[in-house]
Amino acid sequence: MLSYQQARDWLLERARPQSAQQPLPLLQTHGRILAEPVWAGLDVPPHDNSSMDGYALRCNDLAPGMPVSQRVAAGSMPQPLQPGSAARIFTGAPIPPGADAVIMQEQAQLDADGKVAFSIVPRAGQNIRLRGEDIAKGQEILPAGRCLCAADLGLAASIGLANLPVLQLLRVAVFFTGDELAEPGLPLAAGQIYNSNRYWLLPALHSLGCEVIDLGTVGDDLEATRQLLRDAAAVADVIVTCGGVSVGEEDHVKAAVEAEGELALWQVAIKPGKPLAYGRIGGADFIGLPGNPVSGFVTLQTLVRPFLRKRMGLSEAEAVIQQVAAAFAWLKPDMQRSEFLRVRKVMGRQGWQLELYPQQSSGALTSCAWADGLAWLEPGQAVTPGDSLRYWALGPA
Amino acid sequence: MLSYQQARDWLLERARPQSAQQPLPLLQTHGRILAEPVWAGLDVPPHDNSSMDGYALRCNDLAPGMPVSQRVAAGSMPQPLQPGSAARIFTGAPIPPGADAVIMQEQAQLDADGKVAFSIVPRAGQNIRLRGEDIAKGQEILPAGRCLCAADLGLAASIGLANLPVLQLLRVAVFFTGDELAEPGLPLAAGQIYNSNRYWLLPALHSLGCEVIDLGTVGDDLEATRQLLRDAAAVADVIVTCGGVSVGEEDHVKAAVEAEGELALWQVAIKPGKPLAYGRIGGADFIGLPGNPVSGFVTLQTLVRPFLRKRMGLSEAEAVIQQVAAAFAWLKPDMQRSEFLRVRKVMGRQGWQLELYPQQSSGALTSCAWADGLAWLEPGQAVTPGDSLRYWALGPA
Missing domain, CATH: 3.40.980.10 (MoaB/Mog-like domain)
Known part of the structure; x- marks a missing residue:
């Protein structure tokens, strides 16, 4: 045996x-296994941009009433900032060349002439997300052999990939x-x-x-x-x-x-x-x-x-085993065989513990439908309540 | 706020x-939500049957060389057991009326005349699975509001259900x-x-x-x-x-x-x-x-x-929260807002612990693709290594 x-x-x-692979459109790769590592072909964000709705300016230009010289929405490209002025700017919009900070709109007040005054003194870099801050061009963002989840697809999309190579x-x-x-x-x-x-x-x-x-x-x-x-x-x-x-x-x-x-x-x-x-x-x-x-x-x-x-082709083939305390006794273990008891992990007074399905000898699937995992005992391993057991969570099924 | x-x-x-529901063929209900509880309409197993390949007999008839009077395979129906004889029987096959034990074939020896001798003395009920032992007729086997997993479908099949009512x-x-x-x-x-x-x-x-x-x-x-x-x-x-x-x-x-x-x-x-x-x-x-x-x-x-x-329509809508020790420091918590840090649960020397994705401020999905869960901090909650944190495992995605 x-x-x-x-x-x-x-x-x-x-x-x-x-090992055979095929490229698939991004939305069809969900749950598939990535065949090759993915590298970023561009910087994310692709340009310095504002992390707030507010006003972009050069810190050294700060003055009590500043003219608003342009308006930069997300998706548009700004003009270089006119010296001594501020630019109305929205979240995600590129920073106008020459500006070095963004003041959030809650800290700004427009007067009747359309000039803007600020209630704080900005420091350089404030509320600016730098080009490549999130993902630098050339960086590996996803390893081969990985089962692609929703966030992975979003990540691949953010660097402009319309397809990914997946294993058949x-x-x-x-x-x-x-x-x-x-x-x-x-x-x-x-x-x-x-x-x-x-x-x-x-x-x-x-x-x-x-x-x-x-x-x-x-x-x-x-x-x-x-x-x-x-x-x-x-x-x-x-x-x-x-x-x-x-x-x-x-x-x-x-x-x-x-x-x-x-x-x-x-x-x-x-x-x-x-x-x-x-x-x-x-x-x-x-x-x-x-x-x-x-x-x-x-x-x-x-x-x-x-x-x-x-x-x-998954790089991580084996199950992750946790250690969880038993909330049951198992006094007559099998002396020759490893036993896999059908258990459920529940929150008890002392933390997480394993409850045992009472009818372990049954041939019916009741225990498997009830359980969320298996307690893995070595041959001859008896269990008394409180023992730390190996818990094998049942995969999504 | x-x-x-x-x-x-x-x-x-x-x-x-x-609440709207529809009946679906069993194999199409995988991952769907059960609309009504399921009760067993029959006993499982439907008849007393053998849990071993071997010989069925009446314990009181045990004798050194017993004739083999019939052969019962799984899927066939046995004759009443002829007194003083044994029946060849296979795993899952119904027990012949009159027999009250099964001796496994490893403990049996056939002689040249086709008579069988046993190396043990059986006790009544040995190696017999009783009718209704696994599932009793009338028992609720699956509750409403449950997401149907593979074992649930097997369980429903074992009581003969070809369809299940699921929520739309x-x-x-x-x-x-x-x-x-x-x-x-x-x-x-x-x-x-x-x-x-x-x-x-x-x-x-x-x-x-x-x-x-x-x-x-x-x-x-x-x-x-x-x-x-x-x-x-x-x-x-x-x-x-x-x-x-x-x-x-x-x-x-x-x-x-x-x-x-x-x-x-x-x-x-x-x-x-x-x-x-x-x-x-x-x-x-x-x-x-x-x-x-x-x-x-x-x-x-x-x-x-x-x-x-x-x-x-799921009966369990809310996430299960675990407590896991931090393997990181987070010294400047947000004082007004609950923070959900992107973390990974890893096995350390002291047991399971949470590792922090270094760039929490990023707008890119790198942290979400890397993480397997969120550490949930209350407003103002700072973290030093070893602190027990609420860990919110990311659902299958």
Whole structure:
């Protein structure tokens, strides 16, 4: 049996990061992975400008009643400042050559002749944003391998970029196996259960940022499974299935992958979880998740998510682990396996703490829908209230 | 000047939660808001079933060499167990009537005659998952007002639901104002700047779960702005603009909203930020963000996001605030305004701490793209390293 860390490292080693890239219009790059660093091609702001609505002047010219010689709105270009005068100026408008300070309008008074007097003495540079103060030409503003967020797009726009180079989406084909699976909405025949895996796995992969190809459900049939694997390998970078990878003789996925490519089948020392398959079919990676929904969910989070994130080309593939105090006891730990308990981080009297979902043994997704994270215990690690535990926040899903 | 809390409470009071709902196929409900609680219409699992691959038997019948009288795969229905025999059974398969335990196959040995012997003595109930153990018929499994995540969809599928009732998307129309705005990709004319607001605001609203209607950019023109407001009110639940709401005389948005509906214009005591407009035009809410990108970004996060989340119908509208130790000093706090510093939560030697983006005064989005959260200081609150600060994690964007 492989330890959790061994299995994770083994998978991460095999994750060849996506490298093919394409330029996309800025608004279509949201949530995509930046393929190359972005450098600023210009200064931001592009010219010295006013950070206030007010009056621009030369400090040395300050006088009790100054003529207002021009009006500079944002978007217009000023004339050089006439000596001894002030310029009416608005936020964001360029500073007229010759001016060296802006006095905000609340500190200015216009008289009947249109001359302006000020209630303060300005210092040079006051209320002026300097050219290149925010972003200097040539500066790297976004690193490669980053998932682009809203502020990143705004930042790229502020230096005039209409497109960004992003990595191509990872195409993940998914199918489900099992004669006992019925689709929701249909009545259950004797012995059937609803295929819940399809309904959490597809959106979870979508949330991860993959292009998901849904190939549906196949019965416990070797030939049909082999055909589906070939179809999947033809269109996808990664194939993910749920079920059919334990040692029972009804599991055809194992045999089908072995016939079409190569397969490593592991018992990984995690709970819930345990069976996990990795293989290759043609150019595609194959990942077989356990069919129990909770086992599959936890295995996706803890083993497959880091693999897929690296495979997608993200520079930060691994989850961020926090330390949070337990608000529960867990007195009979599994001695062989790392346990991933479904927990919720809540604010208690003593600060943040982890609450435990009471039914950890269940195969139903209730615990996963309730939880916002996993408490990661080493084999044999018992918990008493107050213990500091490793908390693995569930990604956006 | 309104305090931050006053402005937030005032806005939240005015947010009438979305109530119109529609049923959607399960896979289309990901990220949508559940309109009604979901109750389980059946037991999960629907019948007692095996949690292992192995042999089902009646404990009292245990004998050294037992005949295997039937074979029960997942998806099939078993016959009543023939007395004195065992049934070959697989994970998830229904327990034959009469059997009361399952022995895992690793603890069983088949002899040449096809009889099975066991290396353990089973106890009643062993390796059997009981009907309704995971979800009992009639139980509420998902509450109304919840943003549906992947596990929720799996949970709904496991009780056979093909559709869920979700709230209609909040339609948010967005436009931008200013003669000085140029679109990225075009050369900058004298005095122009790139419209970065469009490129962070549209994806940020999309990430919040709104249906975003992009109405483009309008120059500093009162009639054109009025027309755009009427167009927006005809199609949207909420209108959001950036810029044009400060007191400068070039700002036409204020006058346009006043002409077409009603407007409250505030100075909110936050930094960055300050001007914020709320109004109504016909049946639509109007929100005017400050035009400075960083001010707009922080105002969206701290004031508008809670408003929109409540308006969308989410039961948890407000952000979760953590306490995290400062790894920086901030010795000259603003005495009148709450400050929202752009920070990053990082693991230090003493645990999690907040690092400060060095250039807090900048108008460029660099700090917002770098940060993963905001440190929320009260007016006059200075910071020395080690102080416990309120940390507001930026939502997915």
